[in-house]
Amino acid sequence: MLWFLFCPRIFPIYYRLLSLSYVGILQSANRTLQAIEVFLPFLSLHFLKQLLSPIGYRVRRGHCHILGKTGAGKSVVLEQLIWNDIENGYGVAVFDPHGQLIEKILHFKLLGISHPRQHFKRVVLLDFESDPPSAFNFLKIPPSKNNEQKSQIISAITPFLIEAFQITLKPEMSDSMRHTLFKVLQAVLHLPKPCLMDVVQLLVRRDQLTTPYQQLLTALPNPMLRHYFQKHYFSNTTERSKEALYSRLSSLFAHQQLEESLRSTDSILDFSKVFSQSQIVLIKASQGRLGEELSRLIGTLVHQLLLGFCFRRHPQEALCHPFFIHMDECHNFMNLKIVKGIAEARKFGMFYTLVRQRLGQEMTKEEDKALRDCNLHIVGKTNYEDAKVMAKELGVKHLERRLLHLRTGQFFMRQGERRCQFIAFPKTFAMPVNQVGKKRHRKYMLNKECQKLQQRLK
Ligand SMILES: Nc1ncnc2c1ncn2[C@@H]1O[C@H](COP(=O)(O)OP(=O)(O)OP(=O)(O)O)[C@@H](O)[C@H]1O
């Protein structure tokens, strides 16, 4: 009578039910732990929570690569990973070229959870789309004890800043322009409150130089730098590259909101706190509002500075405060410095999660290879060529056909040396707003605490 229960056609349904219940159990266990932590805050259930999260912290330490066609559900998986990291108290930076992910994190996730206070304190919203925009002065460096330490920070950070301009300013800078900008940035960083406007103002002829800048150039602590500004900076050969630099940098000020943000001498992003306080950095600079070039510039600048300051971290701090960088549509920000980050940042407690739609998408071969070096691969439905490559990467024979026919929310995942496994994200698991339910969600939206915090973020 019950022969149909063993019919092969029904096996996929069993599988689906099993995966759903598995995820459901994890989810409710995690919630129970959260509730226990609220009532008994002295109990550290961190380890248990990590065990129960779908993808553990240990695995994530080898960087994560998410690949899949448009509509495969990658952003939803990324959202889940971000959420896990926020809940676990890790530092997080989210780069999203379209801004939808950031909106979701701000309006749904943070408001929809049971105890938002502890997480909201850590949020730093870099909003370049609001009026007025957030003050972002990427030249503001953390205070130093003495001049020597300051010079050390300046020489460590300047190459990262130069790289950001090299990658994003179009047309590309020549070698002499790059050299000039390097020296100018080094000089400007010695000002008590430097900002991008100072860089532009220093790129003028000798007779147009105003008194504060003249004083700066004569009082530079580094003798080689002082010598350069006395002997070479105002020569005819440097004048040409200065002019080209001036026109390129001043074009950044064409966008009114960005100008306001870059002109300010203050910055809401304090790199001395980002890592030590495990801050949640949300960068809202979508391509739709700011244009491709500016959005890329801002993303690259923030990433470069994070990488630069991360390399200066103490190993102990790196262990205690892991920091996760999440990049949706990572080809928009991909550059050789991210490749360096994938290779080296792990030792300094910084880990990447990079999402893209296909292999080799607007990337050089080296960048592509670096992504394949990640320890954790999550692959959704792809095109045939990528499926063939990724089947090999995941170490499973004849997987390509299955990769081609995955549905939205279904992925294959390989964590390092472990066997490849199938994961299906039910929508409810991926989006806590639905779990919370409309009534409860509305209750949280009305919560006074949330409203206050939302105002503070504005
Ligand atoms: N697990 C899931 N169950 C059901 N629906 C899902 C699931 N994950 C995502 N979706 C839905 O699929 C659609 C596409 O999801 P998502 O935006 O994550 O795709 P994507 O892979 O990031 O696409 P793109 O590359 O274009 O950004 C969304 O409408 C989302 O609600």
Ligand SMILES: [Mg+2]
């Ligand atoms: Mg997406």
